[in-house]
Amino acid sequence: MPKSGAQILLECLVREGVEALFGYPGGAIIDIYDQLPNYPLKHILVRHEQGAVHMADGYARASGKVGCALVTSGPGATNAVTGIANAYLDSIPLVVITGQVPTALIGNDAFQEVDIVGITRPCTKHNFLVKDLESLPLIIRRAFHLARTGRPGPVLVDVPKDIQQKKMAFKFPSDSAVAMRSYNPTVQPNKQQLKKAVGLLLGAKRPIIYAGGGIISSNASDPLAWLARTLQIPVTCTLMGLGCFPGEDPLFLGMLGMHGTYAANMAITNSDVMLAVGARFDDRVTGKLATFAPHAKIIHVDIDPTSIRKNVRVDVPVVADCRLALEGLKEIVESRLAEKDWVAVHAPWLGQCKDWATQHPLTWKENGGIKPQYVVDAIYRLSKGQAIISTEVGQNQMWAAQFYKYNTPRTLLTSGGLGTMGFGLPAAIGAQIAFPDKLVVDVAGDGSIQMNIQELITAVCNKLPVKVVILNNGYLGMVRQWQELFYAKNYCGTCMDAQPDFVALAKAYGAVGLRATTKEEVEPVLEEAFRTPNTVIVDVRVEREENVYPMIPAGASLTEMLLV
């Protein structure tokens, strides 16, 4: 029996393994919504399309599956763009379906028409405009294939209304049809390069592993841990990599870069061999390039060839899936294990790293008020490190990165590349959809949370017990910190002390609102929040002008850290 484009699309989604669909209807997508109840897809009705894409993103980060969002044409599609760009910069697999005006009207400035394929070209891994119904099934299959293979990323499929309505006999395209001659990511590492890499690693006196989000997206934590522990190599992670190596492991030095630990930045600077895996030497990580890891021979493993030698010189490039590359390294290292006593060989270097960590650990100074770092630390202790943490962007994000120890992958969901305020709440909702029984906490700021606060109702009406902990300082804190340190305390535009009553707001949305105004109240209030089976907002009135330290001023060297 012939099926409509809308039916075909939904059947393809089901067969691609989609379980949850985050969306918002509109005129150009109504035909798909019309068929939606007939398919085993859980639809989460959002309140803004940006929220839909961030939810799909949070779902994908937490579960490792492809996230899927469904929005209408025009403003629905443009509202989704920030979410798409966010996923693109963090290499998160998404398929975003946008409705489009009927084919005959395309290009006529029709009502709610926008060239979303043109707009999202630079912020998607790839995108498609479906021009005829016959190509729809293959395009959907290819969209999922592109999103989840190689370096993952968002793929957008723009489906005109007439194509959703047209009918044809449907056959699900075979796997062989999905392959594209122009798309062949290199996943298998080159053996010779791996041998060279092992040669460098085993000859090193001061080796370091610099691990990024690629470890998480390729599920490479096990071989990474094996390599680090067997050869006794200290590990530092990027913001995107946190959780890929246990935060409590003695070999873990913490995050590196602008707000990284003293130990991590000193170890990078003094290392003689660096194994960079699934990371891209972002400017927030390297600081001044000329003085970044000046003594290190660099081995760089990444699935994306463009990441290699983009910012730094590399001695041994390895283009491959991080897991396959690390397993390959493991195999070669195993055959040479007997050569030395690695614990003894690297003991002096690890001792040095430990000294740096003791000299300047991550810490804060108590002064009677509520320190935001203390709040994150309390969340860590009370959740026993078992929560999924999402963050907004700014100081809240950096404190969440520094003071919560992530022991397993996919437990920190944060907007690393784009730095999107308003990401945390919808991402937490997406994660809670993927893991209904887990504790999901959005560590928020009072500025960021207001950027997608409307999604509170999405959490409430879907009975999602997401906890939002607002580190409320009445400022856009990170920008204020820059103004304090580099702009002569000219706090222009950053004081946001005019704000809603977050407790009353929570209640208005049907959530639970709690507040802590003294340090003594913090733990009991958090305990209550975590016990409550509802959506909760916790408004924590923290010290207003607390800064994130260590800090490396933009463009300075990793050793030029401002410390607590």
Add this chain to the structure above:
Amino acid sequence: MRHVLSVLVENEPGVLSRISGLFSGRGFNIETLNVGPTLEEGVSVMTITTTGDDQIIEQIIKQLRKLVTVIKVVDLTELTSVELEMMLLKVHAEDAKKAEIFRLLDVFRCKIVDVGQDDIIVEATGDHDKLRALVTLLQRYGIKEMARTGAVALKRSLQLD
């Protein structure tokens, strides 16, 4: 340094914009860009001339290869290749100067494809240097308009050192 890249692409709507967007979005230069069909239906070849140091050229090639619609990228600068460009020039040519101009065009093996009252249209084909020399020499008579195809290039079958 100037590089000539031969880029084989799936001829889909938007492919040109993907490539030009890549150059503009990442701050790479495009000196010339030529697109045309190949013998295989649905596949086009783009010849792009661009400039940059080794690291930039390496990034350009990698970024082009990363595009899902790009089948193959070859840097012809590293190989022996034939590179030609065609241009049309409308040159100011009053009667007194015509003979002189015609002699010059003869040396460059150009064709005169149109003659007006006080100007002519010249068709010239050649490599980058020849065309540059021709334009320089004709400028003293006055070039009214110019249209160029951008370079097209093919790798030579015999790659002799």
